Amino acid sequence: MTPAPTPNPDRGFIRRLVVLAACVALLLGGYWIVWGSHRESLVVYCAHDSIYADAILRDFERQTGIPVAVRYDTEATKSLGLVELILQEKAHPRCDVFWNNELLGTLQLAGEGLLQPYRGSGYERIPAAFKDADGRWAGFAARLRLWIVNTNRLAPTEAAIRQATSGDLDRMVIAKPLYGTTRTQYTLQWKLWGRDKLLAWERDRRARHLREVDGNSMVKDLVCSGVCDLGWTDTDDFFEAHDDGKPVAMVPVRLESGATICIPNTVAILSGSQHPAAAQKLVDFLLSEPCEMALAAAKSRQIPLGPVDNALLPEDVKQLKKWAADGISLADLGSANTECLTWLKSEYLQ
Amino acid sequence: MTLVRSLVVASLAVAVARVIAPLLTDRRRFFRRMAWILLLAPYLTPVLLTGYAYGSFSLSLIHHPFGNALFYSALLWWKFTPIAAVILHFTPTPISAEAIHCRRLTAAGTSWWDDGLFLFRAGCGRGPVAAFAVVFLCAFAEFEMASLMVVKSWTVALFDAHAGGLALSESLRRMAGPLLGEAAAIATAVVVLGTRQDAPGNRIPDKRSRPWPAWAHLMIAFLFVVLIPAAKVLWGTFRGFRLLLENFVLSREILASLLFAAGASVLAGLAVFGLAGGARRNQLGSMPGKIILVAAVFAGLLGPLVLSLAVLAAIQLPGLIVLRDTPAPLVFTLGLVLFPMALVLRRVLALTGRRSAWHLTRLMQKSRALRDLTWKLNTRRKFWALAFLFIWAYWDLTASAILAPIGMTPVTVRLYNLMHYGRIEALSAMTCAAFAAPISILFLAAGTRRWWAPP
Numbered sequence: 001m002t003p004a005p006t007p008n009p010d011r012g013f014i015r016r017l018v019v020l021a022a023c024v025a026l027l028l029g030g031y032w033i034v035w036g037s038h039r040e041s042l043v044v045y046c047a048h049d050s051i052y053a054d055a056i057l058r059d060f061e062r063q064t065g066i067p068v069a070v071r072y073d074t075e076a077t078k079s080l081g082l083v084e085l086i087l088q089e090k091a092h093p094r095c096d097v098f099w100n101n102e103l104l105g106t107l108q109l110a111g112e113g114l115l116q117p118y119r120g121s122g123y124e125r126i127p128a129a130f131k132d133a134d135g136r137w138a139g140f141a142a143r144l145r146l147w148i149v150n151t152n153r154l155a156p157t158e159a160a161i162r163q164a165t166s167g168d169l170d171r172m173v174i175a176k177p178l179y180g181t182t183r184t185q186y187t188l189q190w191k192l193w194g195r196d197k198l199l200a201w202e203r204d205r206r207a208r209h210l211r212e213v214d215g216n217s218m219v220k221d222l223v224c225s226g227v228c229d230l231g232w233t234d235t236d237d238f239f240e241a242h243d244d245g246k247p248v249a250m251v252p253v254r255l256e257s258g259a260t261i262c263i264p265n266t267v268a269i270l271s272g273s274q275h276p277a278a279a280q281k282l283v284d285f286l287l288s289e290p291c292e293m294a295l296a297a298a299k300s301r302q303i304p305l306g307p308v309d310n311a312l313l314p315e316d317v318k319q320l321k322k323w324a325a326d327g328i329s330l331a332d333l334g335s336a337n338t339e340c341l342t343w344l345k346s347e348y349l350q
Numbered sequence: 351m352t353l354v355r356s357l358v359v360a361s362l363a364v365a366v367a368r369v370i371a372p373l374l375t376d377r378r379r380f381f382r383r384m385a386w387i388l389l390l391a392p393y394l395t396p397v398l399l400t401g402y403a404y405g406s407f408s409l410s411l412i413h414h415p416f417g418n419a420l421f422y423s424a425l426l427w428w429k430f431t432p433i434a435a436v437i438l439h440f441t442p443t444p445i446s447a448e449a450i451h452c453r454r455l456t457a458a459g460t461s462w463w464d465d466g467l468f469l470f471r472a473g474c475g476r477g478p479v480a481a482f483a484v485v486f487l488c489a490f491a492e493f494e495m496a497s498l499m500v501v502k503s504w505t506v507a508l509f510d511a512h513a514g515g516l517a518l519s520e521s522l523r524r525m526a527g528p529l530l531g532e533a534a535a536i537a538t539a540v541v542v543l544g545t546r547q548d549a550p551g552n553r554i555p556d557k558r559s560r561p562w563p564a565w566a567h568l569m570i571a572f573l574f575v576v577l578i579p580a581a582k583v584l585w586g587t588f589r590g591f592r593l594l595l596e597n598f599v600l601s602r603e604i605l606a607s608l609l610f611a612a613g614a615s616v617l618a619g620l621a622v623f624g625l626a627g628g629a630r631r632n633q634l635g636s637m638p639g640k641i642i643l644v645a646a647v648f649a650g651l652l653g654p655l656v657l658s659l660a661v662l663a664a665i666q667l668p669g670l671i672v673l674r675d676t677p678a679p680l681v682f683t684l685g686l687v688l689f690p691m692a693l694v695l696r697r698v699l700a701l702t703g704r705r706s707a708w709h710l711t712r713l714m715q716k717s718r719a720l721r722d723l724t725w726k727l728n729t730r731r732k733f734w735a736l737a738f739l740f741i742w743a744y745w746d747l748t749a750s751a752i753l754a755p756i757g758m759t760p761v762t763v764r765l766y767n768l769m770h771y772g773r774i775e776a777l778s779a780m781t782c783a784a785f786a787a788p789i790s791i792l793f794l795a796a797g798t799r800r801w802w803a804p805p
Contacts (some may be wrong), residue, residue: 013732016801017620024612028677031609032758043756050767069757072767092671094756170413211412214500218409225411349511 030065041069042278045082048101048265049236052300059294060285066278071095083108086270089184090114096273097282102184103139103330104337110136111334112325115268118280125306129329130264137162139264140287141295141302144235144323145185145253148220153229156249164230169210173222173231176212179191181234181263185253186344188261188328195343224248230251234263235320236300243299252323262327264305265295296345351502352490353531355615359426360434360486367434368428370564370709374439388568392575393432394738396745398762400425402781403497403579408499422501427605428571433488434481440698441477484541487532491653494747498769504528505655509748512659516728521659529656583778600780600795603761604787610677610760611744611788614684617734621646622692643738652690654748657683662752680753684743691742695735703708739794744788761787 046053057068073081083105086095090112098115100106104282109115110132117135130139147173149156153171165172177186190198211228213219219231220238224246232253241248252260267286269279285291292304296317303317303324310318379656404425411418493505508528512521625643649657661683665674673679750760761784768777 013729014620014623017616017623017736020612021616021620024609024616028609028613028681031606032677032755041757050764070759071756072759072764092674094675172410198667213409213412218500221406221409222412225406225410349516 003257037101040275041067042096042275042282043318044068044070044097044099044282045086045095045267046070047073047082047105048085048099048100049300050294052236052298053099055298056285056286056291056294060282063285064278064281066275066281068282087112089116093270093272095270096275096279098268098270099286100267101143101265102181102263103266104184104187104333104341106137106268107268107334107337108341109268111338114271116271116273116276118269118283120280120284120287122284125289126287127305129331130305137266137268138283138287139266140305141292142262142264142305142324142327143181143236143300143302144327145181145261145263146222146233146235146238147251147253148233148238149221149230149249149251150226150228151247151249152226156251158251158254161230161251169205169208171211171226171229173211173213173219175216175219176214176348178344180216181261182216182232183344184263184330185232185261187333187340188255188330190340190343191333192255195339198340199343215245220248238300239299239301239316252326254326255328257328258326259328260326262303262324263330265302309318351419352505352528355423355426355503356486356489359423359430359489360482362427363431363434363485364438364482366431366564366567367438367481368436368478370431370567371438373561373564373568374435385564385568389432389435389571392429392571394741395428395576395579396428396785397492397494398498398581398745398747398765398769399781399785400429400575400579401495402765403582404497405500405769408501412500418499419501422496422499425495425575426492428567428575430485430488431567431571434485436475437481437484441480447487481537483535485533487539487653490535491655493655494766498766509655509751512752519663524661525656525659529652532652532656532758533648536648539651544644583667583781585778600761600764600783603759603764604784605761605785606754606758607744607750607760608787608791610680610684610750610754610758611740611746613677613681614688614743615736615739617681617685618688618692618730618739621689622696623732625693625696646686647690647693650686654683654687654746655752657686658749658752675755677755677758680749680755683749683753684746687746687749688739688743692735692739696737699731699735733796737795740792741788 009344023184024181025056044057046057050070053072054070057070060066061068071082071085082098086093086098086109089095093114098106098109106115115136117132119135122140123131123135123138126138126140131137147156147161147163154160175182177183186198189201193201213220216233216237217240219228219233220241222228223231223233224241224244226247235250238248238250242250254260265286269276269283273279287306289304289306289308292302292306293308293312295302296304296308296313301314301316302319303320304313310321313321370385370389374382374389376382376385404421408418408421411421491505492503493509495501496503497506499508508524509522511524516524652660661679664670665679745761745762746760747766751763753764754760754763765777765781765784768780
């Protein structure tokens with residue numbers, strides 16, 4: 001006699017799982033259709049800090065009714081990750097608009113022929129020093145490179161900083177120069193000094209125990225807590241510490257010529273964009289006076305580049321605007337950008 | 351560096367797991383339960399939470415990188431010792447205590463080395479070797495905590511290099527060395543655990559063991575991996591809660607994470623429980639079935655970083671590029687990552703189930719009581735196994751960062767990004783909200799017990 005087959009004790013459970021799988025698939029599909037990167041969404045790659053950019057982009061959605069799907073970068077690989085992603089995707093582009101929080105990556109994409117020109121109402125209001133003559137990109141809402149100084153440890157003056165950085169640099173910290181605005185600073189030095197002098201400078205600073213961390217926010221944290229006395233950062237990070245009541249002060253980073261380093265956000269439309277009309281609307285929106293004013297009023301205190309009503313600017317931003325007026329031109333960094341990045345990658349990505 | 355650290359962590363974890371083992375079989379129910387809770391809590395605490403809590407502390411050790419690396423290693427040790435302890439618990443020695451005693455009587459005067467060799471040859475080394483291999487694998491593949499604590503590791507270097515524009519082929523080429531180490535560990539674990547063995551005998555009582563070092567380890571691990579991080583996050587939460595209520599920006603991300611985690615855990619659950627049914631019908635005895643099973647286990651054990659990069663390469667191929675912007679690659683990858691653990695859980699459920707009681711229950715007439723008994727004896731344990739997989743998938747960061755489609759950013763990716771700005775109160779509140787979401791969902795799901803337990 002053949003024994004009766006053993007019933008599968010899991011059968012009922014598996015049936016429930018199948019039902020649950022169907023429900024989850026439906027919900028995932030629903031989410032994807034509503035908020036995912038579907039046909040109608042304007043795809044934005046954004047290297048600007050999500051805590052500030054998100055509000056601006058949601059505002060654009062509300063005002064225009066155009067759905068926006070955003071991919072943000074990670075803080076640790078600021079902007080470089082998205083630039084590389086756009087380069088990797090050039091055969092099958094997904095991104096419509098690239099909102100970069102600095103200039104160099106945008107210049108690189110322009111050099112690769114991946115940006116399409118657009119001269120709209122926003123472009124017209126930005127000064128020539130901060131936009132591409134061919135209309136491939138435009139800058140807005142800038143930041144300044146700063147010395148952040150712990151006032152319990154050091155006087156916030158250029159003389160005190162010179163003194164503190166003349167010997168051992170064990171108590172000075174910077175972000176890895178492969179990324180973000182520190183990279184812009186290195187690229188500028190590369191252009192001004194040339195390769196050999198920059199490399200010698202770098203070797204010397206490493207020999208004097210200069211500390212490097214993943215990002216400018218970490219620089220700020222280390223100086224705030226007194227673990228380090230001073231470091232390089234940007235205005236947005238400095239004001240986070242300042243608003244929290246930390247014992248910090250800022251001194252603008254000045255090059256040998258006395259010029260400051262003012263780094264704009266940049267925005268560009270990608271060649272092959274699936275939504276050119278919507279992309280143009282977003283570019284005009286970002287380059288508009290209300291958007292620049294909103295970013296100036298935010299905790300990040302970004303410096304408007306186009307004409308705005310100065311009376312409405314916060315006091316901090318008025319001061320920054322004066323320093324920004326001494327800013328060095330970043331427009332012709334093309335070859336220095338490529339060479340310096342190649343060297344930095346060989347140093348940091350091995 | 352990562353290799354040496356992982357070897358040390360794995361050795362220490364196995365050594366301590368052996369000391370902890372007696373607590374897990376204590377005859378006193380209260381002490382046994384306490385031991386299990388203290389043991390498992392550090393493992394179940396999301397690494398993102400631990401990494402976030404200690405991020406500032408690690409940064410403050412910038413002048414003492416060795417101290418930071420040492421602290422990170424200790425956290426790994428506390429976090430992964432539970433894996434070793436559980437493996438040892440479920441792979442007891444095949445030799446009974448009586449047999450050991452007889453051996454000692456007949457071979458009086460032999461050295462401890464001879465004793466050890468004898469036990470190893472008899473199969474007593476199976477559990478420790480497997481535990482060592484799996485803990486090594488976990489420590490070697492760890493990424494999130496290393497990244498937040500600014501510790502040098504191959505995973506962080508690879509992730510950064512990939513994000514920094516390293517070509518995918520180059521990323522995959524660089525993985526070859528670490529992959530070899532991982533493959534060796536996986537092969538060891540699979541071979542050792544897959545060895546057929548007689549039914550386990552009585553556990554060997556170790557009269558030399560003292561319970562207090564084991565309790566001390568469990569409490570220290572609980573303190574550093576669970577309590578301090580939870581306290582730090584909760585402290586910030588109270589102060590940041592108002593900000594969170596004013597501007598709750600993570601709702602979409604939390605929803606995306608819940609859906610990804612649900613998809614992946616259901617996928618893994620279906621694969622494992624469906625597989626069990628297939629095994630019962632001998633459909634997995636065939637060579638292709640075995641190959642698929644081993645391949646899936648191998649892929650899952652590679653960890654989310656390696657697997658995600660491989661999947662990312664796959665979806666660039668012409669036939670698969672249509673999947674690039676969909677949730678499918680992430681759900682599939684997370685499902686694969688969960689698969690080995692789901693298999694282990696399925697095996698544990700099978701070993702520890704009360705089969706006779708369950709069989710008697712099946713003979714009862716359909717009734718409400720039958721549903722309740724079905725839930726208690728059978729479905730409840732599967733439900734919580736699935737819940738465990740769900741939570742695990744929810745807290746994944748690596749695969750999510752690499753494979754999430756645009757517009758569907760999972761909450762862990764967003765939190766990880768925000769955590770790099772340092773510790774702020776609103777972020778603590780966000781972390782707390784992200785922590786509470788899956789737990790709330792599970793409580794809600796537990797209310798559907800009658801649906802889960804069909805007569």
